[in-house]
Amino acid sequence: MTRYLLRRLLSSAITIAVMAVLVFFASRVLPGDPAVIRAGNDATPELIARIRAEHGLDLPLYEQFFHYVGGLLHGDLGTSVRTGNPVSADLLTFLPATLELSLLAFVVAVLIGVTVGTVAAARAGQWPDAVARGFTAVGGSMPSFWLALMAIFVLVYSLGLFPSPVGRLPLGTSAPPRHTGFLTIDALIAGDGALATSALAQLALPALLLGMLSSIALARITRTAMIDALSASHTRAARGLNLGRRHILLQEGFRNALPTIITSMGFVAGHLIAGNIIVEQIFSWPGIGRYLSTAISQSDLDVVQGFVIVVGVSYVLINLVVDLLYVVSDPRIDLRRAG
Amino acid sequence: MTTARMLASARPRRLARLCGRGDLGLRLGLLLLAVLVLIGLVGPLLLPDPNATAAGQSLLPPGPDHLFGTDRYGRDLLARTVAAIRLDLVLGIGVAVAAMLLGSLLGAVAGYLGGIVDEVVMRFTDALLAFPGFVLALMVVAFTGNSLVFMAVGVTIGSMPHFIRLSRARALSERELDYIPASKLAGSGSGGIIFGHIMPNTIGAPLIQTTVTAGWAILDIAALSFLGVGVQPPTAEWGTMISEGYSEILTGKWWPAFFPGLFMLIAVLAFQLIGDGLSKWKNS
Amino acid sequence: MSLLAVDDLDLRIARSGQTLLRDVTVSIERGSIVGLVGESGSGKSMFSLALMGLLPDGVEVSAGTAEVAGRPIFRGASRSYDTAVRDRIALVSQNPRAALNPTMRIGKQMVRVLRQRRRMGKIQARDEARELLRKVGISDPLRVERAYPHQLSGGMCQRVVIAMALSVQAPVLIADEPTTGLDVTIQAQILLLLKELMADGDRAVLMVTHDLAVVSSMCDQVIILYGGQVMEVGPTQDIFHDPVHPYTRFLLESLEDHVPSADDIGDRVTESSVDFSLAGCRFAKRCPFSTDLCHREPPLARRSGTRTVNCHHRGVS
Numbered sequence A: 001m002t003r004y005l006l007r008r009l010l011s012s013a014i015t016i017a018v019m020a021v022l023v024f025f026a027s028r029v030l031p032g033d034p035a036v037i038r039a040g041n042d043a044t045p046e047l048i049a050r051i052r053a054e055h056g057l058d059l060p061l062y063e064q065f066f067h068y069v070g071g072l073l074h075g076d077l078g079t080s081v082r083t084g085n086p087v088s089a090d091l092l093t094f095l096p097a098t099l100e101l102s103l104l105a106f107v108v109a110v111l112i113g114v115t116v117g118t119v120a121a122a123r124a125g126q127w128p129d130a131v132a133r134g135f136t137a138v139g140g141s142m143p144s145f146w147l148a149l150m151a152i153f154v155l156v157y158s159l160g161l162f163p164s165p166v167g168r169l170p171l172g173t174s175a176p177p178r179h180t181g182f183l184t185i186d187a188l189i190a191g192d193g194a195l196a197t198s199a200l201a202q203l204a205l206p207a208l209l210l211g212m213l214s215s216i217a218l219a220r221i222t223r224t225a226m227i228d229a230l231s232a233s234h235t236r237a238a239r240g241l242n243l244g245r246r247h248i249l250l251q252e253g254f255r256n257a258l259p260t261i262i263t264s265m266g267f268v269a270g271h272l273i274a275g276n277i278i279v280e281q282i283f284s285w286p287g288i289g290r291y292l293s294t295a296i297s298q299s300d301l302d303v304v305q306g307f308v309i310v311v312g313v314s315y316v317l318i319n320l321v322v323d324l325l326y327v328v329s330d331p332r333i334d335l336r337r338a339g
Numbered sequence B: 001m002t003t004a005r006m007l008a009s010a011r012p013r014r015l016a017r018l019c020g021r022g023d024l025g026l027r028l029g030l031l032l033l034a035v036l037v038l039i040g041l042v043g044p045l046l047l048p049d050p051n052a053t054a055a056g057q058s059l060l061p062p063g064p065d066h067l068f069g070t071d072r073y074g075r076d077l078l079a080r081t082v083a084a085i086r087l088d089l090v091l092g093i094g095v096a097v098a099a100m101l102l103g104s105l106l107g108a109v110a111g112y113l114g115g116i117v118d119e120v121v122m123r124f125t126d127a128l129l130a131f132p133g134f135v136l137a138l139m140v141v142a143f144t145g146n147s148l149v150f151m152a153v154g155v156t157i158g159s160m161p162h163f164i165r166l167s168r169a170r171a172l173s174e175r176e177l178d179y180i181p182a183s184k185l186a187g188s189g190s191g192g193i194i195f196g197h198i199m200p201n202t203i204g205a206p207l208i209q210t211t212v213t214a215g216w217a218i219l220d221i222a223a224l225s226f227l228g229v230g231v232q233p234p235t236a237e238w239g240t241m242i243s244e245g246y247s248e249i250l251t252g253k254w255w256p257a258f259f260p261g262l263f264m265l266i267a268v269l270a271f272q273l274i275g276d277g278l279s280k281w282k283n284s
Numbered sequence C: 001m002s003l004l005a006v007d008d009l010d011l012r013i014a015r016s017g018q019t020l021l022r023d024v025t026v027s028i029e030r031g032s033i034v035g036l037v038g039e040s041g042s043g044k045s046m047f048s049l050a051l052m053g054l055l056p057d058g059v060e061v062s063a064g065t066a067e068v069a070g071r072p073i074f075r076g077a078s079r080s081y082d083t084a085v086r087d088r089i090a091l092v093s094q095n096p097r098a099a100l101n102p103t104m105r106i107g108k109q110m111v112r113v114l115r116q117r118r119r120m121g122k123i124q125a126r127d128e129a130r131e132l133l134r135k136v137g138i139s140d141p142l143r144v145e146r147a148y149p150h151q152l153s154g155g156m157c158q159r160v161v162i163a164m165a166l167s168v169q170a171p172v173l174i175a176d177e178p179t180t181g182l183d184v185t186i187q188a189q190i191l192l193l194l195k196e197l198m199a200d201g202d203r204a205v206l207m208v209t210h211d212l213a214v215v216s217s218m219c220d221q222v223i224i225l226y227g228g229q230v231m232e233v234g235p236t237q238d239i240f241h242d243p244v245h246p247y248t249r250f251l252l253e254s255l256e257d258h259v260p261s262a263d264d265i266g267d268r269v270t271e272s273s274v275d276f277s278l279a280g281c282r283f284a285k286r287c288p289f290s291t292d293l294c295h296r297e298p299p300l301a302r303r304s305g306t307r308t309v310n311c312h313h314r315g316v317s
Helices: A002-029 A034-039 A045-054 A061-073 A087-122 A127-141 A144-158 A183-189 A193-214 A216-230 A233-240 A245-263 A265-282 A288-297 A301-329 B002-013 B018-046 B077-113 B115-129 B135-144 B148-175 B179-185 B190-202 B204-226 B238-249 B255-283 C044-052 C083-087 C106-117 C122-135 C141-146 C154-167 C184-198 C212-218 C236-241 C246-253 C292-296
Strands: C002-013 C019-029 C033-037 C059-068 C089-092 C172-176 C204-209 C221-226 C229-235 C301-304 C307-310
Touching (some): A002 B115, A002 B135, A087 A245, A087 A265, A144 A193, A144 A265, A144 B204, A245 A265, A245 A301, A245 C106, A301 B135, B018 B255, B135 B204, C019 C059, C083 C089, C122 C141, C154 C184, C184 C204, C229 C236
Parallel strands (some): C033 C204, C033 C221, C172 C204
Antiparallel strands (some): C229 C307
16 A cells, blocks of 8 residues: 555656646746736836846746746745735635635535435436436536626525625624634634624635536536446345345445545546636635736736646645545555555 | 347337437537527627627617627627627637647657657646646736637647547557558658558547537636636627626626526537537447 | 246336247245256346346336245236345345445445344344355355455355345245356355255255256256247256257257267257247247247147146147
């Protein structure tokens, strides 16, 4: 097991390294002078020259590369032109908002995806299955931002079921003292139940939407994996032994479908990350996604670079964890031989 | 098993069964796409100028004069939505085809040459896959300055990994076949072999992937436009239109954002159905 | 008294109307091992699945009745399967590893059957499971109970499956090609095990197989099946020594130790695939003795003592 783990870590490390190199070259080699882009629309030649000097853009490419790599290894992702802070510090500031939203969305995604997939499989060929397949077909074809806007129109504007998308708290409300950065938890720590409820209410719609959109691939894969497991010989044998229906669904069906379902968690994570950028923009959520959007519109390139690297590394690590979970979940995989 | 075969051959006699459904999906997808293309080609000739503003006509709800209503600047939304069809479809299909060609070539080269070349291409592909969704394209656009061309390039690069892998897998198995040594004996160089034999044989399955990728490309392009990169206003594109409709939603005017999104849904759904239908047909 | 009594059972593909089994009549007494012999595609596995209520979607019982230990298996006009019948009948199939849950340890798989079906407590079930494993010839049940199916050999898996079938305490056991795919030496062991388990009395086994050698060594009685139709029924040794039905004669001529003789009909039997929508005798297209009648009408059952021959033209002398 350890040898397999080490091999996968090495492989991930190489992928991260290649990715970092790609990002560097993208930022320097792609057409478009980085200094000019950073300087923005009202650039004067002096501003451009200053930026060039500050960011070391006048140095030879290989020197820039060394600085870049050196910086990365120290966790230095550059500096934001807009806020003036190191990018890494800014990211840390905005990360809890994104995490709070993403974790809740993840739970929603798993609940919806696995449930829809399982029900569709258990009732394959009947109407719940048709509904589920319609859901995944339409849901997978739908632009996330459009769904969000329509949901806001119906649920916020027309029906008033959810609060306005103004951010993590209603306008005029102040945040509780910061402990975890998760407003719901911090509010509970501060003993303010009403505040926690407000925070949760603001969190609800974006998390629901993000979770739902990220659940589509999971629902599809769960359905297929469950259908395969439920039509297997061992399931038929279990029926022949008159083992209970629920037991068969869970143990012959779900437990055997689990390794495949786990592998699709990587897709869920991917959708969450990409979807986050959009959802944070729409709901004015002060997380790293919106930090990125603002940076792009203002050509704050260090931020873009830093964000992309952080996201890339996270995604690679998430996939590594998913791979390891997959291996652990399938008893048939003998790692002594695989390593 | 005999019974399994007999059951399978009994199926088509029953109405609306699984095999029929795959066929139905394919037909529906092609129909939707055909309708969209038709509207996209013919519509702009019959409809008003999508960019014509009209100050007094701002934000009119759907009605007999403006079937989809008007936006903030008084522009007819039906005209804009239809005008966007051409742009989005061309972009989507263009990106998908480009990704398919480039990715398949890269994969074929990697699979055939093997060794270091293969290793490098595989690592490159893994790195590309390290960026979820449109993040890669976002990065490319940010670094090159807002331009539609570079946005398309970014989405193309992000769509390549599927094709690289598909093509490489096929090339690896094709490589073992006998006609390759025969070709070499006849004097073909690697280039001749790759273009003459490997690529034609490896392009088959990726064509199905291309249709599905076209759908994803449209979604990514629209998402990027929504975020303000790539396509810029006042160009009529579904993503920018929805972005423009964002603030209107909060005041209860749903139509500027609704119709472009609906059309996008139909377009992407059409590609999905075609892709699924083709692969079901291929597997039967 | 018959432990398993099947009368005129018809099995049909619902959509196409093709009849997979027609007029199948089987009777198994307590304490006997009956062989159901047929080529692949003869419908013998469908028969097992029908008795267990495990038919695939689209296949249904369209006529006939069946009873196990006195209890009807199919109920009502639609002939739906009464799952309570699984108290009295259990199935052991080919490919034993596939019949076991790959993600669950053997011990846990056996214990859950005992707890659910025989309402045993955890400890009691665990002990009983170990006892059952010993009973099927597994000398180290503690090792096996901790193992996953993929860690065990095919023969070992089959023993486990048999143990699970035993744990249900059903009087009728269907063994559907239980040794196909296993090593030859293991095959013999499994068959011997099945025979030993019969010695406990009170049980009956339906051995479904294509292997005449197995039938010869294991079964008291044999049923010859072709194209979903019963051709001949009788005591094994009688049939082997004196086959009456043309198909039975054809089958026996294919045995290794057959001495060619002038009576052989093998080279007069034509090659043809079964037509499951044919009204007449399913063997008619291949039979050298078939007439127009054979193609039109299903054959009558001619009984004589313990022998039955389903043929228009041949009967027991």
